[in-house]
Amino acid sequence: MLSRTADNLFWLARYVERAECLARILEVTQRVTTLPLAYVGATNEWESAIETAGCAAAFASNYPEANEETVIDFLCFSAANPSSIRSCFEIARTNARAVRTALTVEMWDAINGTWLELKRFGNGPTSREEFMRFLRWVQESSLRFDGSAYRTMLRNDAYWFSRLGVYIERADNTARILDVKYHLLLPANERVGGPLDYFQWAAILRSVSALTAYHWVYRESVKPWLIADLLILKDEMPRSLASCYSALVQNLDNIARAYGRQGAAQRKARAIRARLENSRMEEIFKEGLHEFIDGFINDNNELGTVVSEQYLM
Amino acid sequence: MYGQRVPHDIYVHVGGIDIIRVDAESFYVLEDNARTPSGVSYMLENREIMLRLFPELFARHRVAPVENYPDELLATLKSVAPSTANSDPTVVLLTPGVYNSAYYEHSFLADKLGVELVEGRDLFVKDELVFMRTTQGPKRVDVIYRRIDDDFLDPLTFRPDSALGVPGLMSSYHAGHVTLANAVGTGIADDKAVYSYMPKIVKFYLGQEPILKNVPTWCCREADHLAYVLDHLEELVVKEVHGSGGYGMMIGPKSDKATIAAFRAKLKAGPKNFIAQPTLALSTCPTCVEEGVAPRHVDLRPFVLTGRDRIRIVPGGLTRVALQKGSLVVNSSQGGGTKDTWVLDT
Numbered sequence: 001m002l003s004r005t006a007d008n009l010f011w012l013a014r015y016v017e018r019a020e021c022l023a024r025i026l027e028v029t030q031r032v033t034t035l036p037l038a039y040v041g042a043t044n045e046w047e048s049a050i051e052t053a054g055c056a057a058a059f060a061s062n063y064p065e066a067n068e069e070t071v072i073d074f075l076c077f078s079a080a081n082p083s084s085i086r087s088c089f090e091i092a093r094t095n096a097r098a099v100r101t102a103l104t105v106e107m108w109d110a111i112n113g114t115w116l117e118l119k120r121f122g123n124g125p126t127s128r129e130e131f132m133r134f135l136r137w138v139q140e141s142s143l144r145f146d147g148s149a150y151r152t153m154l155r156n157d158a159y160w161f162s163r164l165g166v167y168i169e170r171a172d173n174t175a176r177i178l179d180v181k182y183h184l185l186l187p188a189n190e191r192v193g194g195p196l197d198y199f200q201w202a203a204i205l206r207s208v209s210a211l212t213a214y215h216w217v218y219r220e221s222v223k224p225w226l227i228a229d230l231l232i233l234k235d236e237m238p239r240s241l242a243s244c245y246s247a248l249v250q251n252l253d254n255i256a257r258a259y260g261r262q263g264a265a266q267r268k269a270r271a272i273r274a275r276l277e278n279s280r281m282e283e284i285f286k287e288g289l290h291e292f293i294d295g296f297i298n299d300n301n302e303l304g305t306v307v308s309e310q311y312l313m
Numbered sequence: 314m315y316g317q318r319v320p321h322d323i324y325v326h327v328g329g330i331d332i333i334r335v336d337a338e339s340f341y342v343l344e345d346n347a348r349t350p351s352g353v354s355y356m357l358e359n360r361e362i363m364l365r366l367f368p369e370l371f372a373r374h375r376v377a378p379v380e381n382y383p384d385e386l387l388a389t390l391k392s393v394a395p396s397t398a399n400s401d402p403t404v405v406l407l408t409p410g411v412y413n414s415a416y417y418e419h420s421f422l423a424d425k426l427g428v429e430l431v432e433g434r435d436l437f438v439k440d441e442l443v444f445m446r447t448t449q450g451p452k453r454v455d456v457i458y459r460r461i462d463d464d465f466l467d468p469l470t471f472r473p474d475s476a477l478g479v480p481g482l483m484s485s486y487h488a489g490h491v492t493l494a495n496a497v498g499t500g501i502a503d504d505k506a507v508y509s510y511m512p513k514i515v516k517f518y519l520g521q522e523p524i525l526k527n528v529p530t531w532c533c534r535e536a537d538h539l540a541y542v543l544d545h546l547e548e549l550v551v552k553e554v555h556g557s558g559g560y561g562m563m564i565g566p567k568s569d570k571a572t573i574a575a576f577r578a579k580l581k582a583g584p585k586n587f588i589a590q591p592t593l594a595l596s597t598c599p600t601c602v603e604e605g606v607a608p609r610h611v612d613l614r615p616f617v618l619t620g621r622d623r624i625r626i627v628p629g630g631l632t633r634v635a636l637q638k639g640s641l642v643v644n645s646s647q648g649g650g651t652k653d654t655w656v657l658d659t
Binding site for chain 2: 002312
């Protein structure tokens, strides 16, 4: 297939996934900021949201301070932010249109319908209720697109490239949530901060839709080191780094088999997966959770670059 | 292109001939479109919609199908691959991109043909061969069904500011390693001044009278024609020779004095830019409009495919309809519509 087509499919999937991640982060931020201060401490959650979205510098040059109004505007509706939810859907739709023939009718309807409906929300919500509805709608739009792709696409290179986009973006998102909140996640032998931190930990789990999953996997109350374990090493947790890399290796292998050739992208993905498979939480904590996550974010970005050089240019 | 041979000596692989009917027996060729005629997707989609909405009509009348057009087009394009191509030549459709008004048609056709829909940046030229960038590395391209105008094809040869084209494409074309459909320069054949000589050209090269008549045309570059045209402006249609899309024309009986005066001045200033034709009574077709069903003027554009092996034409075409009451301008850019066209099998 054309490199440009593959590139468009890859980014189309990435942008839809990014919009969904942003919506989930904002939903959790909104929730935490409504708790009484005694329960979560005097942190600026809106600032964390901006950091998690990875656009602190761009935000700072547009707004004097991070509060509910400015952060929602920047992350959801701003045309100046190329990664705002609006921009994500607009770019996704432009990419979809450019590769219209590589999409199924269901996928096109999903993304085009989302783009058309986006106008309904204008330049921002008029109330918190409406904002919540907006965030639900963003997540449902992403689910609909993802489900359409899963159910209707031929299992060929077009499908695999779009899956690569989903998983690289998802891994990046989970890693960023961990990166911003790493100071809350402490190893088992350290003194736990008391009830104050529970709501922060629960927020981390909620932002990857894993609060219920946590209880099913560990069957105990929320412990920070187990949250780290769930989000980094647990293969059965669909947004964990390990799970994303199982999927990336698998999709890259499918491409390599179809094309009859392995390359740098396959090697890179396998190396990252091996590191995740061979790690244990105690070691990660010992060597520094922050350093580990930073290293992962860099590796994940590099995989994106290598995939691009090998197939998309 | 002077002195340049094109693969298999075929220039117009896809021709769109605009035909009008003025009475029960008389059909005229109104215009030849020899560059990149568009609208065939409407022919195909109109039929699909009619089949869905009026299955009963199709059961009662034996309507010849048009759905094999993409198949015929692909066969035509493959047949004209350059001699250096391998036995299963690679065909692509070259589009200016999503911002082009005909992009829908481009993607629709590429989909039906099963060929890659490429933009200029997907192609590159190396050692006078054309390649496309694929996820499996460069792949040679043999036939380009291009839907970009000549001027934008190759910034090294034509407009240097063209971002839509492929640098070096013309060098490959000159070397005979790629077929462009249609060939470069075919605009000369659908120029409205050349049109006026078409009956003579047919007679000279084929030794026979054309089967379809031309609309009588005054070529304003000739002094006696110009004099006649200036005397009868109120009853004639005046067209710019390079105009298309219904722009740059004046319909005498429907124009006010000021417009006619303006065209009179233009004609005197640059007569060779204009031709004139009698205002013909285009046939009408019952059409659904707001007030109900009413007659509206139509013309017909069949698509003629010319390959190395033979000429192909599907029994149908694009019927364009002027939706404004009394209007003779059927161009979609001027608010015209389209209709499904039936050829009945008897």
